[in-house]
Amino acid sequence: MSDRIREKLTILADAAKYDVSCSSSGGNRKNTNKGIGDSSSSGICHTYTEDGRCVSLLKILLTNHCIYDCAFCVSRKSNDVKRAAFTVDEVVELTMSFYRRNYIEGLFLSSGIFKNADFTMERLTRIVKKLRIEERFNGYIHLKTIPGASEELLTEAGLYADRMSINLEMPTESGLKLLAPDKSHDDVKKPLGFIQNTITQYKEEKKTGLIKSIPKFVPAGQSTQMVIGATPESDMEIMYSAAQYYNNFNLKRVYYSGYIPISYDTRMPIIGSQPPLLRENRLYQTDWLMRFYGFNVQELLNPKNPHLDTDIDPKLSWALRNMEHFPIDINTADYKMIMRIPGIGVRSAQKIVQARKFGKLRSHQLQKIGVAYNRAKHFIRCADSTYLINEPDALHIKNIILAESTSKYLKTPQNQLSLF
Incomplete structure (x- = not known):
């Protein structure tokens, strides 16, 4: 690996660490035609499938250049950080090189937005397409959806990625407008809805049996992420928002990322150097109760109890x-x-x-x-x-x-x- 690529990797892997929606659950892409990799095989570290297997992913940004200035984001355009960008071929070569060394089992690829949404999404799509077709890579690929990208690009990307995700950023529209005035939750809902409708369409076509071969389209579904603690939402507002997205878009996961102070901004809360990990943990426990234990979000959080207990878990809290x-x-x-x-x-x-x-x-x-x-x-x-x-x-x-x-x-x- 050249010094130039190593430097890019250091910068863009570090910038990607703030995205916690790095999952590999639900993939079932098989190795065919003597290709390389298998998204259902076990790996060595980093992330876990639903059945507990540990899977390693190369987690990077295509670039940390960004046209947006979100106050909570390390890659915002006003932040004085070292910038870098991979080419399409560099990401493909890195992925294949790491896989052959048994470092990884798949790829988690996100990006800052440079020039515009379609310009960025087109390059992300070219990467996953080249991996699948030219390199015959059958390992797991988690691809970030770029808000505002065309439906044509989203459709093409969905044919090659196992899972796609798009970050909600803040739990509420008002919180998002406070810290990222150029963004809107509608920009997230539109691609989520389009991809979910396309997933349903492909499944219906497969059921009819009229078409001999139906390609896989985002077989591991979609996920999203919220930053917690950067804006003043209550636990009830956070989980009501999560429940809405689960119900409306059939999401596989909602991730809750405790706010990490990156630089001083008068709009941001003043907290210690550590993110609010206890609150983050309680939110994940609540999410688990909703998804696997049959609890309705209103049972766990409501106007009488808008905040989760810090000293006991939400299941015990509900019982008491x-x-x-x-x-x-x-x-x-x-x-x-x-x-x-x-x-x-x-x-x-x-x-x-x-x-x-x-x-x-x-x-x-x-x-x-x-x-x-x-x-x-x-x-x-x-x-x-x-x-x-x-x-x-x-x-x-x-x-x-x-x-x-x-x-x-x-x-x-x-x-x-x-x-x-």
């Missing part, structure tokens, strides 16, 4: 606010209600439903199944329950759980040492 549903009989309750019990995850709930077909479940059996019994015991009844509260008190239960969690943390050897 709704103690009229508890305790639940683990041997008779339906699957959906079992999923709502703190300390019981999706797999544990499935095992419980299967195991109780052979007899009533007792506490030791729940622990073997994988239930976090010390937490769940406050909300359930099983065949040998001895821990029963006639009139459950939410605050009392919360204090018990927090005390047990703190005690368990302090008992670990590394934390005992840290106390001294």
Whole structure:
């Protein structure tokens, strides 16, 4: 690798680190005609598929030149940073070279916008097209959609990328206008809607069976990203926005990126050097409950409870606010209600439903199944329950759980040492 390419790689890989929507879940592109790579094979690091496999991606920008001046973005045009841009051939050569060395299993490619949207999107499309056709690369490709690009370019890009994503940037339109007045959420909704409609169209054509061969179009779906903490939205506003985009555009993921201070701006909040990681974590937990546990966003966040608790997770918080549903009989309750019990995850709930077909479940059996019994015991009844509260008190239960969690943390050897 030449010094010039190495310098570009250093600049553009560093600039790409702020985009957290780097996923590889859902890809099923197979290796055909003795091509190179396979998006469904396992890798070595960086990102994870839905089934837990670790997959490495080359994560870079095509360029960090940008015509926009978004206050929260390191690549904004007014920021005094070193600029660089890859050519189409350089990105293709880097990807293939890294893959052959077993460094990566795929590519995550984004870009600042230089000249205009179509100019940038056309180059991104040329890269993925060249990888697929000329290099016969069948590894995973996650491509950023450029707001304002033509539908023709989006259609062509979707035929070669596994997943496409476009950043919402801020959770609300008012927040976006504050920090990026030249941008609009409508610029995001239009390509999201077009790609989703095209995905549906290709699937319908495949179902009819009238056309012998239907090409894949964005087989791993779409995702988006919000910056959290740069604008004053409540947790409720953030998650209501996420729920809207999940429902309207059938997104695979919404990513929440804690705001990282890049430079001083009077419009930006003054926080420490670290992003708000605890809040980011709580938002991801809420998102998980919505996608996999059957919770409606209004149950978790509403005008009476617009903010997530910092000391307990959102599932426990919901349970403590709704103690009229508890305790639940683990041997008779339906699957959906079992999923709502703190300390019981999706797999544990499935095992419980299967195991109780052979007899009533007792506490030791729940622990073997994988239930976090010390937490769940406050909300359930099983065949040998001895821990029963006639009139459950939410605050009392919360204090018990927090005390047990703190005690368990302090008992670990590394934390005992840290106390001294």
